[in-house]
Amino acid sequence: MEATAKVSKKIIQCSAVANGTAKAFKQGDPIAARPEWDKDRCIRCGICYVYCPHGAVERLDDGFFDVNQKRCSGCGICHRECWFGVISMVEEG
Numbered sequence: 637m638e639a640t641a642k643v644s645k646k647i648i649q650c651s652a653v654a655n656g657t658a659k660a661f662k663q664g665d666p667i668a669a670r671p672e673w674d675k676d677r678c679i680r681c682g683i684c685y686v687y688c689p690h691g692a693v694e695r696l697d698d699g700f701f702d703v704n705q706k707r708c709s710g711c712g713i714c715h716r717e718c719w720f721g722v723i724s725m726v727e728e729g
């Protein structure tokens with residue numbers, strides 16, 4: 637039997653849509669904002685870890701996640717990809 641469900645081509649809030657548009661980033665460059673985790677709401681799914689383009693999200697011994705400040709570009713992808721709104725971007729300076 638032929639599948640009848642239609643596949644939606646609408647893309648919603650996908651960080652990878654406009655690929656190739658990110659600014660070049662060198663470790664140690666100043667950043668505009670840094671991510672902050674609210675552990676109380678985190679389910680430890682690891683999505684933020686997977687999506688970070690700089691390997692700046694680190695898994696802690698207790699299974700939660702945090703940022704390695706030296707690697708983070710402040711891009712905000714982890715903040716956008718977290719399903720539960722755990723990660724806030726806090727302006728620097």
Ligand code: SF4
Nearest residue numbers: 678679681682684718
């Ligand atoms: S994506 Fe969100 S809920 Fe999942 S581990 Fe990261 S901060 Fe926690």
Ligand code: SF4
Nearest residue numbers: 688708709711712714
């Ligand atoms: S802001 Fe960007 S570079 Fe920094 S931890 Fe989140 S995804 Fe990684």
